[in-house]
Amino acid sequence: MNASAIQKKAEFFALAAAAITSYIVPAFAEPAPMNKVTAPPVKGPAPKNQVDGWKILQKSKFFGDEEILISPLGLKVYNIRSFRTLVMTPPFQTVTVYNLQNKFVCKIPWKAYRCPVAKTFALFNQFELSNIPVVKTGKPVLTNGYTVTTYQTTRSYDAQQQILRNTDHVPSSNPGHFEVKVSTDFGERPEVSSTLCRHFGSPIVKGVPMEVIISDLNNTPTAYVHTVKSTKLKVSTKDFIVPGGLKTVASPQQVEAGNMSPEAMQLF
Numbered sequence: 600m601n602a603s604a605i606q607k608k609a610e611f612f613a614l615a616a617a618a619i620t621s622y623i624v625p626a627f628a629e630p631a632p633m634n635k636v637t638a639p640p641v642k643g644p645a646p647k648n649q650v651d652g653w654k655i656l657q658k659s660k661f662f663g664d665e666e667i668l669i670s671p672l673g674l675k676v677y678n679i680r681s682f683r684t685l686v687m688t689p690p691f692q693t694v695t696v697y698n699l700q701n702k703f704v705c706k707i708p709w710k711a712y713r714c715p716v717a718k719t720f721a722l723f724n725q726f727e728l729s730n731i732p733v734v735k736t737g738k739p740v741l742t743n744g745y746t747v748t749t750y751q752t753t754r755s756y757d758a759q760q761q762i763l764r765n766t767d768h769v770p771s772s773n774p775g776h777f778e779v780k781v782s783t784d785f786g787e788r789p790e791v792s793s794t795l796c797r798h799f800g801s802p803i804v805k806g807v808p809m810e811v812i813i814s815d816l817n818n819t820p821t822a823y824v825h826t827v828k829s830t831k832l833k834v835s836t837k838d839f840i841v842p843g844g845l846k847t848v849a850s851p852q853q854v855e856a857g858n859m860s861p862e863a864m865q866l867f
Contacts, residue, residue, distance in 0.1 A: 652834035653785045655807070656827045659799060661716050667795070669785045669807065673839035676798065683715075683855055685798065688839050691790040695841050696851040703854045704845035709790050714800035715855035728800040728813075728823070731777045732756060735804075742809075745785070745829060750804050751778040764816040775816040779824075781806025799824050 652670030659665055668675040676685040682700040687693070687709065694712040697704035714729075733750040740747050757776050763769040781792070783806045796803045801811050801823075811824035848854060 649833040649835045651786070652832055652838075653829055654832055655785075655809075655829045657809075658822075658825045658827060660821065660823045661714065661799070667807075668834060668838060669787050669791065670834045670838075671786055672834060672836055674787070674791045674794065675839055676795075681855065685794075685851075686839055686841055687791060687794060688836075691788050694794060694851075696854045697841060697845055698854050699842065699845075701854070702845050703848045704841070705848050705851050705854050707851065709794050712794055712797050712851065714798060715852050716800075728774075728777075728811075729797070729802055731774060731802055733777060733779065733802050733804065742780075743826070743829065745782045745809075747780045747782050747809060748806060749778060749780050750802070752776055760816060769816070771816045773816055774813045775818060776814040777802075778810075778812045779804065779808055780810040782809050783807070 650670055650672055652668060652672070655667040655669065657665050657667060662678050663680040664678070666677045666679070668677075671689075673686060673688040674691075678684070681698070683696065683698045686695045686697075692709055693706055694709045695704065695706045696712075731752060733752055736749050736751050740749075752774075760769065760773060760775050764771055764773065764775075779801055781804055783792070785807055787807055789805070792806050793803050795807055799808055799811060801808055808824050809826045810822070812820050812822050814820045
């Protein structure tokens with residue numbers, strides 16, 4: 600390998616390190632107070648035709664504190680750290696991602712949406728969460744006011760991963776066991792639960808992801824998604840309005856990355 604190739608490889612991994620450091624945050628940091636995790640106000644018509652909805656405060660290893668609003672009128676995911684907001688409204692065929700800080704917006708078909716940092720995560724960890732096979736286990740359990748169904752990897756999958764590790768085919772950081780707890784108590788449509796699964800990069804199952812726990816091949820568990828609090832409330836169409844005056848970009852990754860260099864954005 601010549602000097603030029605070595606330099607380019609070093610530059611690539613430097614960009615990757617900067618990207619992963621910026622967007623993957625500790626899973627167990629103290630949650631922000633609920634009164635601070637609030638999407639910026641958007642001008643619009645006075646609230647009317649209010650319906651029941653849910654506000655869910657979650658912590659994600661990828662994104663930090665996020666506030667999720669779910670109702671028959673729409674889905675909104677607001678990130679307190681990056682100011683990125685995801686919105687879906689009836690007929691729930693389009694995902695809109697915008698950021699009031701960098702003034703970017705992107706609209707794509709809901710089936711095309713994927714975790715904004717999935718590519719970077721896969722680069723460093725050599726696997727994609729969405730490719731992990733899971734099956735439903737046990738019966739639904741009432742937890743914190745909502746019913747939870749658990750999906751996890753099978754014993755045969757877990758055993759196979761250990762064999763691959765022992766024969767040096769995969770690193771110890773690969774998932775040895777995966778578990779996701781979901782709830783269907785929020786009145787969400789299939790497109791909404793699927794989009795939230797894609798948002799966290801997890802396997803697509805029926806329900807809103809409430810907890811995602813991965814144990815590596817050393818049996819060390821990591822919480823990738825943790826629900827801090829859920830609150831029932833009234834919502835209206837005003838809660839899901841996308842503001843005007845934003846610059847349209849080609850992908851949600853550009854909204855997430857903001858003003859990063861083109862080379863760094865390739866990692867997303």
